[in-house]
Amino acid sequence: MTASPLGVTAPAGFRAAGITAGLKASGKPDLALVVNDGPLRHAAAVFTSNRVAAAPVHWSRQAVSDGRADAVVLNSGGANACTGALGFQNTHATAEHVAQVLRISSGDVLVCSTGLIGEQLPMDKILPGVDAAAAQLGTGSEFDGGSAAATAIMTTDTVSKQAGFAGTGYAIGGMAKGAGMLAPGLATMLVVLTTDAVVEPAALEAALRGATRVSFDRADSDGCMSTNDTVILLASGASGTVPDPDEFAAGLTAVCTDLALQLIRDAEGASHDITIRTFNAASEADAEEVGRAVARSNLFKTAIFGRDPNWGRVLSAVGTTKAAFEAENLNVSMNGVQVCRAGGVGEDRNLVDLSGREVLVEIDLAAGSAEASIWTNDLTHDYVHENSAYSS
Amino acid sequence: MTASPLGVTAPAGFRAAGITAGLKASGKPDLALVVNDGPLRHAAAVFTSNRVAAAPVHWSRQAVSDGRADAVVLNSGGANACTGALGFQNTHATAEHVAQVLRISSGDVLVCSTGLIGEQLPMDKILPGVDAAAAQLGTGSEFDGGSAAATAIMTTDTVSKQAGFAGTGYAIGGMAKGAGMLAPGLATMLVVLTTDAVVEPAALEAALRGATRVSFDRADSDGCMSTNDTVILLASGASGTVPDPDEFAAGLTAVCTDLALQLIRDAEGASHDITIRTFNAASEADAEEVGRAVARSNLFKTAIFGRDPNWGRVLSAVGTTKAAFEAENLNVSMNGVQVCRAGGVGEDRNLVDLSGREVLVEIDLAAGSAEASIWTNDLTHDYVHENSAYSS
Numbered sequence: 079m080t081a082s083p084l085g086v087t088a089p090a091g092f093r094a095a096g097i098t099a100g101l102k103a104s105g106k107p108d109l110a111l112v113v114n115d116g117p118l119r120h121a122a123a124v125f126t127s128n129r130v131a132a133a134p135v136h137w138s139r140q141a142v143s144d145g146r147a148d149a150v151v152l153n154s155g156g157a158n159a160c161t162g163a164l165g166f167q168n169t170h171a172t173a174e175h176v177a178q179v180l181r182i183s184s185g186d187v188l189v190c191s192t193g194l195i196g197e198q199l200p201m202d203k204i205l206p207g208v209d210a211a212a213a214q215l216g217t218g219s220e221f222d223g224g225s226a227a228a229t230a231i232m233t234t235d236t237v238s239k240q241a242g243f244a245g246t247g248y249a250i251g252g253m254a255k256g257a258g259m260l261a262p263g264l265a266t267m268l269v270v271l272t273t274d275a276v277v278e279p280a281a282l283e284a285a286l287r288g289a290t291r292v293s294f295d296r297a298d299s300d301g302c303m304s305t306n307d308t309v310i311l312l313a314s315g316a317s318g319t320v321p322d323p324d325e326f327a328a329g330l331t332a333v334c335t336d337l338a339l340q341l342i343r344d345a346e347g348a349s350h351d352i353t354i355r356t357f358n359a360a361s362e363a364d365a366e367e368v369g370r371a372v373a374r375s376n377l378f379k380t381a382i383f384g385r386d387p388n389w390g391r392v393l394s395a396v397g398t399t400k401a402a403f404e405a406e407n408l409n410v411s412m413n414g415v416q417v418c419r420a421g422g423v424g425e426d427r428n429l430v431d432l433s434g435r436e437v438l439v440e441i442d443l444a445a446g447s448a449e450a451s452i453w454t455n456d457l458t459h460d461y462v463h464e465n466s467a468y469s470s
Numbered sequence: 471m472t473a474s475p476l477g478v479t480a481p482a483g484f485r486a487a488g489i490t491a492g493l494k495a496s497g498k499p500d501l502a503l504v505v506n507d508g509p510l511r512h513a514a515a516v517f518t519s520n521r522v523a524a525a526p527v528h529w530s531r532q533a534v535s536d537g538r539a540d541a542v543v544l545n546s547g548g549a550n551a552c553t554g555a556l557g558f559q560n561t562h563a564t565a566e567h568v569a570q571v572l573r574i575s576s577g578d579v580l581v582c583s584t585g586l587i588g589e590q591l592p593m594d595k596i597l598p599g600v601d602a603a604a605a606q607l608g609t610g611s612e613f614d615g616g617s618a619a620a621t622a623i624m625t626t627d628t629v630s631k632q633a634g635f636a637g638t639g640y641a642i643g644g645m646a647k648g649a650g651m652l653a654p655g656l657a658t659m660l661v662v663l664t665t666d667a668v669v670e671p672a673a674l675e676a677a678l679r680g681a682t683r684v685s686f687d688r689a690d691s692d693g694c695m696s697t698n699d700t701v702i703l704l705a706s707g708a709s710g711t712v713p714d715p716d717e718f719a720a721g722l723t724a725v726c727t728d729l730a731l732q733l734i735r736d737a738e739g740a741s742h743d744i745t746i747r748t749f750n751a752a753s754e755a756d757a758e759e760v761g762r763a764v765a766r767s768n769l770f771k772t773a774i775f776g777r778d779p780n781w782g783r784v785l786s787a788v789g790t791t792k793a794a795f796e797a798e799n800l801n802v803s804m805n806g807v808q809v810c811r812a813g814g815v816g817e818d819r820n821l822v823d824l825s826g827r828e829v830l831v832e833i834d835l836a837a838g839s840a841e842a843s844i845w846t847n848d849l850t851h852d853y854v855h856e857n858s859a860y861s862s
Contacts, residue, residue, distance in 0.1 A: 129791075130785045130788060131789070159782065160785055160810065160813055160814055162812070162813065162815075195782025196810075303790050305785070377857055390587025390588050393522045393697070394697055397521040405523070408522070418552065422588070457854060459854050462853075463851070466773060466776025
């Protein structure tokens with residue numbers, strides 16, 4: 079994966095830019111533009127299932143419903159969530175302005191926002207920002223517009239996040255920002271994926287849903303779901319290659335998984351990156367439910383922070399699920415040491431080394447042959463600090 | 471309520487004791503006995519719905535299924551959970567020993583344990599402890615056995631918890647230990663309630679389920695469910711009074727609510743006691759689901775710790791539920807200030823004073839006339855400290 083060109087301008091047919099519009103008090107880049115120059119302008123997207131969705135989510139969900147998108151404009155420094163009718167008008171005005179500058183239809187412009195909830199965007203900065211970004215649009219070869227865009231969507235991210243996949247005659251690229259453990263009101267994940275493969279909108283959507291289901295949906299840093307989460311996939315067709323569907327699905331999943339793991343690794347306040355692998359489950363859904371229950375147990379997460387291989391807290395969380403298992407058949411390993419065997423005490427828990435950043439918890443449900451992994455973080459003093467007002 | 475006699479020996483027909491068996495390294499009391507001297511020995515109980523239930527839960531669930539219990543033995547200093555066949559044998563042996571000493575049937579002895587998961591109980595201390603407790607059994611009038619028992623079931627509780635209700639011609643008493651935010655592996659709630667009213671087992675069970683549903687079930691300190699949670703209600707009939715069913719239900723609910731709020735107030739590591747009242751809901755279940763979602767949002771809980779009236783995090787949590795509402799109709803008040811109005815910005819959030827310990831969040835779903843309150847705590851540095859191994 080690392081050998082592949084990275085980012086949204088790695089595939090042919092895309093230009094991007096990231097500039098400073100002045101939305102962030104820090105003066106860092108805060109507005110990004112990604113443009114699909116075609117010849118195809120197919121698109122698919124998945125959005126937060128939070129019913130309190132931000133204005134740009136409402137706009138983009140409608141705009142992409144015809145399977146076409148020519149451009150995506152993204153801003154950090156303000157989520158435009160819980161902002162009422164004026165908030166939606168501002169999203170609409172942003173799309174109109176992008177359309178005017180690029181000479182496209184506003185209905186083909188998707189909008190993403192991230193930042194504080196409950197505040198209106200400063201449109202006197204957004205609109206000139208769009209002009210500035212449009213003037214700087216670059217492809218992957220002539221100017222690294224993709225990297226500039228990836229930087230401009232950061233909020234409390236400490237590093238920008240890009241990934242890429244080299245398919246047979248085509249490429250896939252992507253950028254992401256965010257994760258759970260973020261500063262007040264900023265807990266949003268935004269992702270833009272691009273490909274120069276020739277893929278119809280319906281197939282794009284199927285591939286995107288399949289990839290997000292086993293990647294972003296399984297990164298559960300702190301169980302909190304944002305009002306703004308958006309994952310967009312654009313296809314330019316510029317390679318002229320109709321990809322093998324299986325290879326395309328696998329490549330897209332690889333890019334999404336790479337980005338999801340980058341999000342987990344950059345989760346603020348975390349001191350451990352935890353993989354919870356549930357196996358021998360009766361179904362994949364069971365395995366996912368079990369992993370998510372453990373990932374959301376504050377008692378488990380604080381134990382890992384304290385380097386305490388407290389398997390009783392794992393079992394307590396497993397016991398709250400509806401998954402098929404018998405308590406007396408459960409086995410739990412932590413970093414390779416089977417601390418719980420047949421529902422009771424197993425190997426000596428003092429053998430478990432939790433001093434490193436990576437933690438692998440393996441839960442054997444002894445109920446079937448399915449498995450799934452959930453990625454999460456520990457619950458630390460820094461998490462509390464970052465997310466309380468004391469951090470501001 | 472405070473005027474009523476408190477504890478399990480407040481009603482007539484009960485004796486209790488609390489002694490030091492030597493289970494706790496601290497040398498503090500760790501074994502309690504509550505005995506129903508009749509004439510009736512009716513009982514009902516509710517247990518954790520965690521499928522990884524401790525040995526005493528398995529035993530007591532079976533023992534109380536005939537509606538009769540003569541005695542309850544409780545120990546702190548060890549949960550007897552995830553302890554396999556030997557753990558169950560130890561619970562059985564404890565019940566047998568209590569039965570022998572009190573000359574009753576072991577099938578009428580309920581057992582409760584609390585403490586670390588995954589360790590066998592030291593039976594060489596438990597059994598002599600039962601003898602010592604039986605020798606000290608006292609009623610409310612001659613010796614405060616109820617208070618001694620309430621002290622012996624404490625784990626990381628900083629104060630013992632008792633409550634009482636004076637009915638018309640009868641009394642209800644109770645004791646409790648625990649809450650969410652506790653030290654490693656100790657997160658268990660144990661409650662014993664007593665009454666000298668004449669109530670048949672089926673009516674006892676109905677009253678108990680009704681009372682716990684709106685009291686203990688709504689105290690959601692950190693969303694973690696124990697392997698050992700148990701609430702037991704014993705009726706001696708010693709008053710000879712057949713109570714008015716409505717008064718009895720209300721009295722029992724009052725005692726349970728009093729104890730539940732004592733648990734929340736004593737939650738370790740908490741700096742705020744939070745009531746989340748959801749009103750104008752389409753159903754009580756909707757109101758409860760919304761309150762629980764907010765109570766389980768780590769982003770919301772850290773904001774309250776930071777005295778940050780971050781209503782966006784309340785709305786984000788509400789949006790994850792299936793409750794009936796329209797986002798643009800939601801109103802949220804924090805300590806009386808309506809910070810969110812019609813899904814957008816309301817009164818100035820700087821007017822909200824979160825410096826006190828009590829926090830009231832009121833969520834208006836504008837979807838009906840039902841309501842429910844959930845009680846929780848904030849997420850603090852002390853919570854992380856108490857629950858990580860660094861605390862030991």
